[in-house]
Amino acid sequence: MALVFSVLLLLGLCGKMASGGQPAFDNTPGALNYELPTTEYETQDTFNAGIIDPLYQMVHIFLNVVQPNDFPQDLVKKLIQKRFDISVDTKEVAIYEIGVLICVILGLLFIFLMPLVGFFFCMCRCCNKCGGEMHQRQKQNESCRRKCLAISLLLICLLMSLGIAFGFVANQQTRTRIQRTQKLAESNYRDLRALLTEAPKQIDYILGQYNTTKNKAFSDLDSIDSVLGGRIKGQLKPKVTPVLEEIKAMATAIRQTKDALQNMSSSLKSLRDASTQLSTNLTSVRNSIENSLNSNDCASDPASKICDSLRPQLSNLGSNHNGSQLPSVDRELNTVNDVDRTDLESLVKRGYMSIDEIPNMIQNQTGDVIKDVKKTLDSVSSKVKNMSQSIPVEEVLLQFSHYLNDSNRYIHESLPRVEEYDSYWWLGGLIVCFLLTLIVTFFYLGLLCGVFGYDKRATPTRRGCVSNTGGIFLMAGVGFSFLFCWILMILVVLTFVVGANVEKLLCEPYENKKLLQVLDTPYLLNDQWQFYLSGILLKNPDINMTFEQVYRDCKRGRGVYATFQLENVFNITENFNIERLSEDIVKELEKLNVNIDSIELLDKTGRKSLEDFAQSGIDRINYSMYLQEAEKPPTKVDLLTFASFLETEANQLPDGNLKQAFLMDAQNIRAIHQQHVPPVQQSLNSLKQSVWALKQTSSKLPEEVKKVLASLDSAQHFLTSNLSSIVIGETKKFGRTIIGYFEHYLQWVLYAITEKMTSCKPMITAMDSAVNGILCSYVADPLNLFWFGIGKATMLLLPAVIIAIKLAKYYRRMDSEDVYDDVETVPMKNPSRY
Numbered sequence: 001m002a003l004v005f006s007v008l009l010l011l012g013l014c015g016k017m018a019s020g021g022q023p024a025f026d027n028t029p030g031a032l033n034y035e036l037p038t039t040e041y042e043t044q045d046t047f048n049a050g051i052i053d054p055l056y057q058m059v060h061i062f063l064n065v066v067q068p069n070d071f072p073q074d075l076v077k078k079l080i081q082k083r084f085d086i087s088v089d090t091k092e093v094a095i096y097e098i099g100v101l102i103c104v105i106l107g108l109l110f111i112f113l114m115p116l117v118g119f120f121f122c123m124c125r126c127c128n129k130c131g132g133e134m135h136q137r138q139k140q141n142e143s144c145r146r147k148c149l150a151i152s153l154l155l156i157c158l159l160m161s162l163g164i165a166f167g168f169v170a171n172q173q174t175r176t177r178i179q180r181t182q183k184l185a186e187s188n189y190r191d192l193r194a195l196l197t198e199a200p201k202q203i204d205y206i207l208g209q210y211n212t213t214k215n216k217a218f219s220d221l222d223s224i225d226s227v228l229g230g231r232i233k234g235q236l237k238p239k240v241t242p243v244l245e246e247i248k249a250m251a252t253a254i255r256q257t258k259d260a261l262q263n264m265s266s267s268l269k270s271l272r273d274a275s276t277q278l279s280t281n282l283t284s285v286r287n288s289i290e291n292s293l294n295s296n297d298c299a300s301d302p303a304s305k306i307c308d309s310l311r312p313q314l315s316n317l318g319s320n321h322n323g324s325q326l327p328s329v330d331r332e333l334n335t336v337n338d339v340d341r342t343d344l345e346s347l348v349k350r351g352y353m354s355i356d357e358i359p360n361m362i363q364n365q366t367g368d369v370i371k372d373v374k375k376t377l378d379s380v381s382s383k384v385k386n387m388s389q390s391i392p393v394e395e396v397l398l399q400f401s402h403y404l405n406d407s408n409r410y411i412h413e414s415l416p417r418v419e420e421y422d423s424y425w426w427l428g429g430l431i432v433c434f435l436l437t438l439i440v441t442f443f444y445l446g447l448l449c450g451v452f453g454y455d456k457r458a459t460p461t462r463r464g465c466v467s468n469t470g471g472i473f474l475m476a477g478v479g480f481s482f483l484f485c486w487i488l489m490i491l492v493v494l495t496f497v498v499g500a501n502v503e504k505l506l507c508e509p510y511e512n513k514k515l516l517q518v519l520d521t522p523y524l525l526n527d528q529w530q531f532y533l534s535g536i537l538l539k540n541p542d543i544n545m546t547f548e549q550v551y552r553d554c555k556r557g558r559g560v561y562a563t564f565q566l567e568n569v570f571n572i573t574e575n576f577n578i579e580r581l582s583e584d585i586v587k588e589l590e591k592l593n594v595n596i597d598s599i600e601l602l603d604k605t606g607r608k609s610l611e612d613f614a615q616s617g618i619d620r621i622n623y624s625m626y627l628q629e630a631e632k633p634p635t636k637v638d639l640l641t642f643a644s645f646l647e648t649e650a651n652q653l654p655d656g657n658l659k660q661a662f663l664m665d666a667q668n669i670r671a672i673h674q675q676h677v678p679p680v681q682q683s684l685n686s687l688k689q690s691v692w693a694l695k696q697t698s699s700k701l702p703e704e705v706k707k708v709l710a711s712l713d714s715a716q717h718f719l720t721s722n723l724s725s726i727v728i729g730e731t732k733k734f735g736r737t738i739i740g741y742f743e744h745y746l747q748w749v750l751y752a753i754t755e756k757m758t759s760c761k762p763m764i765t766a767m768d769s770a771v772n773g774i775l776c777s778y779v780a781d782p783l784n785l786f787w788f789g790i791g792k793a794t795m796l797l798l799p800a801v802i803i804a805i806k807l808a809k810y811y812r813r814m815d816s817e818d819v820y821d822d823v824e825t826v827p828m829k830n831p832s833r834y
Helices: 004-015 050-066 073-081 086-096 097-128 142-222 222-291 301-313 330-342 344-356 358-365 366-388 395-455 465-511 514-519 533-538 547-555 580-588 604-614 622-633 639-651 657-698 699-757 761-795 795-812
Strands: none
Touching: 050 097, 050 142, 050 465, 050 761, 073 086, 073 514, 086 097, 086 580, 097 761, 142 222, 142 366, 142 395, 142 699, 142 761, 142 795, 222 301, 222 344, 222 358, 222 465, 222 657, 222 699, 301 639, 330 514, 366 699, 395 465, 395 761, 395 795, 465 761, 465 795, 547 761, 622 795, 639 657
């Protein structure tokens, strides 16, 4: 019923659908990941007996010894084909069941012989035979025999007690199996109900994911300026940005060069003016000193020697620079000023803006097309919703909900009656166990009273009451054994035949799937159908659908659509045709046309500015000459040193006009140094810095400008040649991304419906619960343990009866005993040995 239920459910859920196979997903960039929600089912598919599992395993080992043959697949196939007519294959059945038959024959012999033996034994005892005579003959090894018999009976009783304990445990398991069966049935019922409620949720989720996909596409369409525009910019920037950065760096170099030339020109002018003033003032002082040296005051000693020492130094008193010797840089400065007026940086910014304006251009050009694409996507959404409404989910779920409720109601109505019958079985098992317990108790009481009440010195006719009671208990146990053992053996044989065959022919082959392999045999269940399951479910017996494959797929949680191969009946692609549903979207996206005008990174004016800068002549300036001139001191001699020297020499002269004239000249030289030397030195330093800066800038200037122009030409050629193809390629790629979202979604829908939706695992779990759980774990295992324990105890009654009869002679009080006339007889001389 579970398989039929699952297929009918799928027929409703997937009405008018079929699939050609499992779809393959594309790794679409930015595609969403979908995960169909699944339900966690509470029913476990494994059944553990707990602490009594080793007892069940022990019974399984015994059954494997009794029935070591493998599952008779060929025999079962023949029996199924002949409608279980055992008489046709009696020999093969007997060969397979040989172990079971031997045990049954032994049981039947026990059933037939034990009452018969008991009857004749009683008749024999009544005739004072077979140990019925209350007379015990004295034997020399009597003590040893008595002890051996007592120990043997004790061991047998212990083994019987163990078997009886197995019977009690098994009987108690049957007491709780109804409650466990009810709990298991309710758990499976809840799982099947969850399966019914899961299907609509999964369908709603599948439909809901279309809106998620559509929103993702809408997001990309609304952000087409950043998505598509960003991709185009990403293609252009690696080629364009380095060139613009080089031009920007060249614009900075032009500005720095202009500043350096201005500083150099200003320094040259300042140096020329300061040097002229310095030279004029020094010339005036030198003329004054020369006039003093040529006066009559220097003709007489000691002034003549001092004047002679001053004359050689007088030629060094002058300026060390001639401003007219350094050429002007006004021509180069004017050229660079003309270049700087073109504002090359603004031209570079314009180039950047032409790239950055691409997203806005795309946004403005694609507005109408995007609206049409969105309308198309909304129409596809309506198609998907209309298609979902055509699936009769509610009707099918309602129908099978009624079926499930009726099944659950039938189970609950049947359980009290089954529980009543089960209580009768439990009560009967309890009586059997207590009956065996009574017999064993008699044996235990007999041993207890006999062992502890036995007096070694007492003769057989004088044994005590306790010892005599022990013998009576033993004989009572023998009597009950003869009365009930054959009845117990009948129960053991019947339960053994049923339980052993259920375990070996149903439970074990179901667990190792050999039973399913038998059912998958072609033309077995129907001599005209190759595959029975597909013939029943799909009305096509030629489709390769096997019980084992269905069981395996359901166990893995696969969807019923793929498990039962419903693609051979329904065509899902008629409603979920990916190409047809995405055709309208493709048509609208083909209208997406982006036109970007040619981008000019730098116009002719900017290019000419770079060329003029390269030809400005700053690379031809003789910077070494300027640096050499800047390294010279402002004067030929240090004026302060010269003034000190002049003042020292003047102080050696006698007071007079000459001395005063030299001192006045020394003061004038110091004044000239303070007023005119610092400006000259400052001009020299400024000139030096400007020259160094220009020298660095002008180094390989034409080559650098040529390199920048070459990079500019390469980038401009790249834009001219490839801009259109880049725009078209990225536009198509953007369209494929949008379409890819929906193709990915539709492929996932096919996969979800065929492979994941409405997993048939609860159905197989219900079947496992019925076979492995209820039949095997709750019924067969306790039943097998019951006959194993009771049969063991019953079989042990045979040696127990024999030993108890012999042992009772040693405990019961006899009516007569052996009398010896010869006092020298050993037994009479040594009564303590008895």
